[in-house]
Amino acid sequence: MSNKIATAGNMGKKVRSDCFVTLELKxxxxxxxxxxxxxxxxxxxxNKKLCEDxxxxxxxxxxxxxxxxxxxxxxxIAARIEAAVKELIDTDKEYLLDIIEENKYTSEKEQFRFSxxxxxxxxPSMMLNAGIHDPNGIILDLxxxxxxxKKKEAxxxxxxxxxxxxxxxxxxxxxINQFPKGLEDIKYLIPHNVHMLLVPxxxxxxxxxxxxxxxxxxxKQHKVxxxxxxMPIIExxxxxxxxxxxxxxxxxxxAMAIGLEDYTADLGARRTNEAVxxxxxxxxMVNACKAARIQAIDSVFSDVADMDALRxxxxxxxxxxxxxxxxxxxxxxxxxxxxxxxEAEEIDKAKKIVNAFIDATEKGLGVVSLGTKMIDxxxxxxxxxxxxxAISLGLISENWREEFLNExxx
Amino acid sequence: MxxxxxxxxxxxxxxxxxTEVNGQKQVxxxxxxxxxxxxxxxxxxIVSCADFPEDGNKEVTxxxxxxxxxxxxxxxxxxxxxHFRNGDLLANKIFDIAKELGVKDLRWVPSASFPCHExxxxxxxxxxxxxxxGSMNGPLxxxxxxxxxxxxxxxxxxxxxxxxxxxxxxxxxxxxxxxACADPFGNANGLYGSSAxxxxxxxxxxxxxxxxxxxxxxxxxxxxxxxxxxQGNYVDYTVQVDQVGIPxxxxxxxxxxxxxxxxxxxxxxxxxxxxxxGIIRDGFSFQSGAGGTSLAxxxxxxxxxxxxGIKARFARGGSNxxxxxxxxxxxxEYILDGQTFDLKGVQSMADNPNHVWTSPFxxxxxxxxxxxAGLVDVVILGATEVDVNFNANVVTHSDxxxxxxxxxxxxxxxxxxVILPIPLFRDRIPVILDEVTTxxxxxxxxxxxxxxxxxxxxxxxxxxxxxxxDSTLPIKTIEELKDEAEKICGKPAKANFDDxxxxxxxxxxxxxxxxxxxxxx
Numbered sequence: 001m002s003n004k005i006a007t008a009g010n011m012g013k014k015v016r017s018d019c020f021v022t023l024e025l026k027x028x029x030x031x032x033x034x035x036x037x038x039x040x041x042x043x044x045x046x047n048k049k050l051c052e053d054x055x056x057x058x059x060x061x062x063x064x065x066x067x068x069x070x071x072x073x074x075x076x077i078a079a080r081i082e083a084a085v086k087e088l089i090d091t092d093k094e095y096l097l098d099i100i101e102e103n104k105y106t107s108e109k110e111q112f113r114f115s116x117x118x119x120x121x122x123x124p125s126m127m128l129n130a131g132i133h134d135p136n137g138i139i140l141d142l143x144x145x146x147x148x149x150k151k152k153e154a155x156x157x158x159x160x161x162x163x164x165x166x167x168x169x170x171x172x173x174x175x176i177n178q179f180p181k182g183l184e185d186i187k188y189l190i191p192h193n194v195h196m197l198l199v200p201x202x203x204x205x206x207x208x209x210x211x212x213x214x215x216x217x218x219x220k221q222h223k224v225x226x227x228x229x230x231m232p233i234i235e236x237x238x239x240x241x242x243x244x245x246x247x248x249x250x251x252x253x254x255a256m257a258i259g260l261e262d263y264t265a266d267l268g269a270r271r272t273n274e275a276v277x278x279x280x281x282x283x284x285m286v287n288a289c290k291a292a293r294i295q296a297i298d299s300v301f302s303d304v305a306d307m308d309a310l311r312x313x314x315x316x317x318x319x320x321x322x323x324x325x326x327x328x329x330x331x332x333x334x335x336x337x338x339x340x341x342x343e344a345e346e347i348d349k350a351k352k353i354v355n356a357f358i359d360a361t362e363k364g365l366g367v368v369s370l371g372t373k374m375i376d377x378x379x380x381x382x383x384x385x386x387x388x389x390a391i392s393l394g395l396i397s398e399n400w401r402e403e404f405l406n407e408x409x410x
Numbered sequence: 411m412x413x414x415x416x417x418x419x420x421x422x423x424x425x426x427x428x429t430e431v432n433g434q435k436q437v438x439x440x441x442x443x444x445x446x447x448x449x450x451x452x453x454x455x456i457v458s459c460a461d462f463p464e465d466g467n468k469e470v471t472x473x474x475x476x477x478x479x480x481x482x483x484x485x486x487x488x489x490x491x492x493h494f495r496n497g498d499l500l501a502n503k504i505f506d507i508a509k510e511l512g513v514k515d516l517r518w519v520p521s522a523s524f525p526c527h528e529x530x531x532x533x534x535x536x537x538x539x540x541x542x543x544g545s546m547n548g549p550l551x552x553x554x555x556x557x558x559x560x561x562x563x564x565x566x567x568x569x570x571x572x573x574x575x576x577x578x579x580x581x582x583x584x585x586x587x588x589x590a591c592a593d594p595f596g597n598a599n600g601l602y603g604s605s606a607x608x609x610x611x612x613x614x615x616x617x618x619x620x621x622x623x624x625x626x627x628x629x630x631x632x633x634x635x636x637x638x639x640x641q642g643n644y645v646d647y648t649v650q651v652d653q654v655g656i657p658x659x660x661x662x663x664x665x666x667x668x669x670x671x672x673x674x675x676x677x678x679x680x681x682x683x684x685x686x687x688g689i690i691r692d693g694f695s696f697q698s699g700a701g702g703t704s705l706a707x708x709x710x711x712x713x714x715x716x717x718x719g720i721k722a723r724f725a726r727g728g729s730n731x732x733x734x735x736x737x738x739x740x741x742x743e744y745i746l747d748g749q750t751f752d753l754k755g756v757q758s759m760a761d762n763p764n765h766v767w768t769s770p771f772x773x774x775x776x777x778x779x780x781x782x783a784g785l786v787d788v789v790i791l792g793a794t795e796v797d798v799n800f801n802a803n804v805v806t807h808s809d810x811x812x813x814x815x816x817x818x819x820x821x822x823x824x825x826x827x828v829i830l831p832i833p834l835f836r837d838r839i840p841v842i843l844d845e846v847t848t849x850x851x852x853x854x855x856x857x858x859x860x861x862x863x864x865x866x867x868x869x870x871x872x873x874x875x876x877x878x879x880d881s882t883l884p885i886k887t888i889e890e891l892k893d894e895a896e897k898i899c900g901k902p903a904k905a906n907f908d909d910x911x912x913x914x915x916x917x918x919x920x921x922x923x924x925x926x927x928x929x930x931x
Contacts, residue, residue, distance in 0.1 A: 016837050039838050041809040042902035071837030074900065128898070129672045132862045166898075330671035394882060 006087030008153045009080035010122070011068045017125040019072040023084040026062040031055055037069035050074055054081045057095050075164035076124045076157065083153035099163040099193065106226055107171045107195040109254045112136050112389060113295055113324040114340040115333045116173060120145035122154040127161050131168030133330035139173040142185050143200050151177070155188040162192040171195050173231070179207040183214050190215060191222040195229060196254075201262065202232035203239045205249035212250050231255045231297065235262035240281045243288035255295035257326065258285050261302075273309070275316075286321040300326035307335050314339035341393050342386045350390070351404050353383035358401070414562045415911055418925075423801065423849050427922040431914055432517075432541065432561045434579075439923040442852060447777070447920075452578030452619050462646075466595040466633060469648045473626060474507045476647040477584065480622035482508065485515045485540075486583040489616045492522035493588065493600055493607040493749070497659030500588040500626060502529045509538045517561070519580055520544040521571060521612035522815050526659070534559055543580060544571070545815020546913070554912050555812045557928035563812070563913030565805060565926075568612065568748070569774025569781065569821035570916050575615040577777060579920055585616035585623045587640055588654045592627035596645025597638035601760045603629030605655035608729075608750030608759050610639045611769035617644040628654045639767060661752045667709055667732065668702030672862055676831040677703050679883060680790060680860045681710030687877045689788045689827060690714055697726035697783075697822060698790040700751045703831055707790045708732055715741045726773070726786055729755040729765070737765060746782060748773055748818060774821035776918040781821070789825035793832055795846040798888050800853030800868050802830060803846040805915060808839050810905035810929040812913060816850060820918050823855040827874070831860040840895035840902060842866075842888060847905060849924045850915055864891050906930045 004025045011020035019037075033051050035044055051065055067077065075097050082095050116137035119126045122145075130138050140161060146154045158174060174189050175198035176182035182199065189197065199211065208230060215228050230253045232246050239246070240263070247256050260271060260278050269277040282298070289296035298317040301310045314336055317325055325336050342350070352370055357380045360368045368375040390396045397403065412433025418426045421438035429436050437445060462468065470476045482488075488508075490501045501520060508516060516539050518530075523542065528549035533539045541561025546554050554563045566574055574580045589598035590606040600607045605628060617623050623645045630650040635642075668674060684690045690711065698704040698711075708725075709732060715722065721740065725733055727747035731754035736742045738758075745765045750756045758765045773782045783789075793802040794814070804819050806812050822828070832841050842859070857874060859866045864886035867874050878885060886894075896902075908928035917923040 039809075039902075041905050042839060043900060045903060046900055071839065073838060073898070129862060133671060133675065331674060 004088065006084040008083035008087070009072075009076075011070070015070050015125075017071050017073065017076065017128060018123070019067050019069040019077055019080055021068075021077075021080045021084050022066040023081070023088065024064040025060065025088055026064060029062050031060070031062070032064045034064070034066045035069060037067065039069065039071050046074075047077060050077060051081065054078060054085070054095050058082075058085045058089060058091060058093065060085065060089070072124065073128070073164070075160040079156040079160045080153065083156050086152070086156075094159075097160065097164055100166060102166045102168075103163065103172075103193060105169065107229065109229065110385070111171065112385075113171070113255055113297060115325065115327050115336045116171075116297070117327045117330060117333065118145070118175070118300070121158045121174075122146045122150045124157065124161070127165050130330070131166055131170050133333050134168070135170050135327060135330070135333045136324070137171035137173045137196070138167050139175050139198060141175045142182075143175050143177050155185055159188040159192055162189065162194055173198055175200060175233075179211070183211065186211075186214060187218055190218040190224060190228060197228060197230055198257070199230060199232045200259070201235045201239070202246055203236060204242050205245045208232060208246060208249035208253060212252065227252050229254045231257055233257045233259045234281070234285055235259035236266045237263070239263075240284055243285045244291055247288045247292035247294055253292075253294060255297050255324070256285065256289050257297035258282060258299050260299040282320055282322075290321060295323045296321055297324040297326070298322040300328050301332065302328065304329035304332065307331070310335050311339050337393060341395060342390055346386055347390050347396060350383035350386035351400060353380060354387050355401060355404055357383075415914070421922065423852055423923060425849055425924045427914060427925050428562075428911065431564060431922075436914075437921045439917050439921040442854060445919045445921050447577065449577070451576050452581065454619055454621065466642075468596055468642075468645060469594040469630070469650065473503060473586075473624075473649050473651060474510075476624045476626075476649050477504065477507055478511070479647060480584045480624060482511065482513055482584060484513055485517075486513075487517040487519055487581060489519040489582045489585045489620065490521070491587060491610070491612040491616070492520060492524065493610055493612060494605060494655030494660045495607070496524040496526045497605075497656035498524065498526055498588070499656065500586060500654055501527055504586055505530055505533045505538055509533060509536070514538060515540040518542050518544070519571075519582060521568065522817070523547050523550050525549060545817070546812055547815055548813060551812040551814070555810065555926070555929045556931055557908065557910055557912050559912065562911060563926070564916060565816055565913055566916045567774065567816040567820035567918055568770045568818045569776055569783070570816070570918050570920065571612075572615045572770040572775045573777045573918065573920055574916070575619045576775065577920060582616055582620035583622065585613065585620035587613040587617065587623065587625050589625055589627045589640065590654075591629045591631060591635055592625050592648060593631055593633040593635035593642065594648050595633050596623070596625045596640070596642030596648050597633070597635040598625050598627065598640040598642075598645075599635060599637055600639060601637070601756065603627070604657050605629070605653070605660060606657075606753075606756045607655070607660050608756045609747065609767035609769075611748060611767060613640060614769040614771055617641065622646045624649060626651055626654055628652060661750075661756070666702065667705045670702070672833060673703045674706055675862055676833070676860055677706030678710050679862075679865065680707050680829055680831045681714060683829070683858065683860065683865060683878065683881075683883055684711070684788055685714050686881050686883065687827075687874055690718075690720060692720050693723045694720075694787045695722055695724045695726070695785065696788050696790070697786050697825065699792065700728040700730065701792055704790050704792070705730065705732055707831065708736070712736050712739075712741055726768075726782065726789075727755065729758065731755065734758040734765070737762065746773070770818075770821075774818055774918075776821070777920075781824075783818070783821045784824040786822070786825040788827045788829060789822045790829050790831060791819055791822055793830050793841070795841055795843055796830060796832065796856070796859055796888075797843050797846045797853070798892055800856040800859070800888065801846050801849045802851045802853075802856055803848045804850045806848045806926060808843075808847060808902060808905060810847060810907055810927065812926050816915070820851055823851050827857050827871075828855060829858040829860060830856065834861040834863045834891060834895045835899050838899045840892070840899050842892040842895050843902075844892070848915060848926055852923070859888060859891070861891055863894055866891050
């Protein structure tokens with residue numbers, strides 16, 4: 001390679017928890033590391049060791065490495081240096097820090113996906129605290145929020161984030177790039193316990209099927225046993241027309257979302273608060289999802305300051321049959337959860353059904369009935385979901401059944 | 411000139427502190443409420459009306475004339491106040507004049523300094539100013555941290571400053587009080603005029619105990635200036651100048667509720683904790699600072715109070731538009747205000763009889779017969795660092811640099827419940843440590859640390875632990891929080907200190923609670 005200088009990362013007054021690295025390969029003189037860091041006193045020494053370790057891992061013997069650090073964690077520094085190294089050297093080696101124990105959980109096909117928080121895939125400062133806001137899912141985005149010339153370094157940062165940042169139990173999602181570019185993203189994701197991939201601007205079952213082939217190759221190679229779930233995002237008129245085909249393209253498609261910004265642009269219409277222009281697309285998509293027995297997920301609400309309008313928006317969304325929504329600001333999460341929350345009547349009904357189910361199980365009965373009505377298993381399952389949700393939202397206590405029985409008796 | 415400091419001993423919180431500072435004997439911190447001086451308060455000289463103008467007109471033509479008449483000379487102690495915050499034009503002008511007159515070795519005792527006072531570094535370098543006793547923010551703190559100041563810095567809380575002046579620990583030769591409004595007799599207030607800042611409480615002690623008092627205003631009104639927050643009977647000279655402060659910088663600062671989702675979460679958790687612990691109840695009182703997170707706590711308090719139909723008897727300011735709107739809505743009966751942070755606050759203080767101005771004497775002075783801070787049910791404060799013994803630091807950063815003043819922070823620790831909502835780490839710098847860099851407040855007075863990753867309650871507060879035992883809030887031990895921060899950030903190396911001291915931190919009773927060491931460049 002002729003190029004001898006490469007850079008990666010971000011710097012500037014507003015940049016935090018990130019670093020900007022400049023790597024220059026030399027012919028002689030050994031390794032020289034220069035740090036300008038706001039945490040020099042506390043982490044200067046350990047950062048230096050990390051830098052040396054990475055360069056030696058990539059078998060670089062002569063180089064000048066400069067780091068302008070605004071408080072980056074080791075996993076960020078490592079991603080930035082690796083990105084610079086890979087600009088200059090052809091290598092398949094990956095410098096991987098340990099995956100933290102807290103990140104070794106899995107997700108379920110059926111779990112709640114009311115809120116999913118979008119995070120730009122090349123902005124570490126937003127990733128660190130995302131989990132504490134308790135979204136159902138966290139999306140590390142490699143697509144629209146990452147500048148074209150930063151795509152490669154974002155892949156490495158997202159990979160390191162999946163391994164090293166605690167998301168406190170949120171479903172671990174990544175939005176890959178649009179087909180076919182997104183196919184290149186997944187080798188940085190599949191081995192690192194990603195739970196779900198969001199597939200943007202999806203326009204046909206074929207795209208999902210091609211993606212699945214690649215995923216399966218990587219799963220075999222890295223011995224990943226559990227499935228990787230998919231959430232295609234419908235963002236065009238063609239996508240809307242193909243909604244059912246996409247929803248049923250694979251058993252790993254467990255939810256499907258709509259992206260209204262691009263869809264309205266495709267229509268040539270203006271996006272309005274009333275959303276009349278996308279009414280057809282939304283109902284069509286919800287219907288396709290229900291027909292395919294998967295979750296229908298709504299677009300994001302972009303006015304992050306207006307919580308009342310968001311609340312209204314979620315009510316409408318729920319009314320149309322959507323089961324979740326995207327968030328672009330952590331403060332939206334709570335409002336979305338509250339608005340998707342089951343209403344009192346729904347909870348009362350669920351309590352009766354679940355109670356009847358527990359009764360029947362205890363008595364060894366195969367059939368659950370409430371009064372004279374037989375209850376089908378899916379209805380029980382749904383009621384259990386409602387109860388669990390109500391508990392997780394603090395609407396009822398974990399000991400609800402005790403209270404329920406007391407009420408019945410009293 | 412006296413030595414900067416001498417004879418270090420270990421004090422009651424285990425820190426090495428000098429027993430002599432800038433030639434004055436000092437008492438090491440002995441524990442909360444332990445030190446009880448047996449001496450009398452400082453007595454200023456008796457003066458006679460015969461020596462003052464019969465018509466009450468004490469106006470002189472310029473600040474320079476006033477300083478010369480007040481006898482400005484080498485080695486004097488000069489005091490100023492921070493009512494104009496970062497818009498202050500007065501302090502810089504005073505020392506410009508001192509330089510022009512060739513005066514040396516002045517001791518500057520501001521109630522707080524701001525970045526606008528970076529101008530004074532040249533005078534610290536050339537010897538016009540010998541050293542600063544007062545908060546050192548930003549550039550001045552950096553200057554002191556590298557050991558460049560001739561004398562040792564002395565940091566005091568707002569209440570500690572009143573106590574030190576009252577007790578004669580700091581004898582002020584000339585106090586210069588900038589006022590938004592004054593009359594030629596010297597009555598003054600901070601309420602009216604283009605430099606309005608609300609009140610002049612920080613200058614109260616100086617007016618009562620300084621040898622000479624000069625009032626400077628850009629809004630001279632005929633006698634009487636009503637209300638007289640500063641009484642002209644204490645004042646020697648009055649001066650009218652074109653401008654005492656830059657209005658937009660007086661009321662700027664952190665008067666917006668934070669938009670940071672992480673800080674909002676901290677604020678919400680703090681309010682939730684106060685609600686669940688039964689602190690928010692009819693007739694309660696609170697104080698919440700001017701930072702973005704503290705403002706948000708007030709806002710969440712308001713939401714709970716509205717929903718539950720609760721009224722607070724009083725809130726202590728720093729006031730701002732948010733607190734004022736709570737007063738106007740009837741959620742609070744009184745604001746007892748120490749300083750106003752925006753124009754809405756200034757306006758309310760001028761118009762609303764339930765918005766009352768206070769001073770460090772009424773609110774904070776520890777050598778008084780009680781003070782208001784101790785009567786407050788809950789106070790929300792910040793900190794740069796906290797340690798596993800709940801000791802907290804507000805003046806230095808983990809790299810050792812002295813960058814902030816104490817403000818009323820130490821005084822507020824006497825509130826019935828003290829809560830510090832702070833992030834677990836800031837840009838990789840853990841906030842909860844084995845040991846804080848500088849102890850400003852002893853852990854026995856700090857009750858709850860709220861971080862985004864968990865809440866630690868001081869084991870001394872068994873009542874709070876009991877009240878919150880069924881809470882859904884993430885209650886952890888402080889050691890767990892410390893471990894979590896270190897797990898995310900890595901264990902930080904210690905700051906690189908020289909043995910030399912650059913400043914001492916006074917406790918509210920005038921004893922020394924900790925020393926600040928020189929940072930190696």
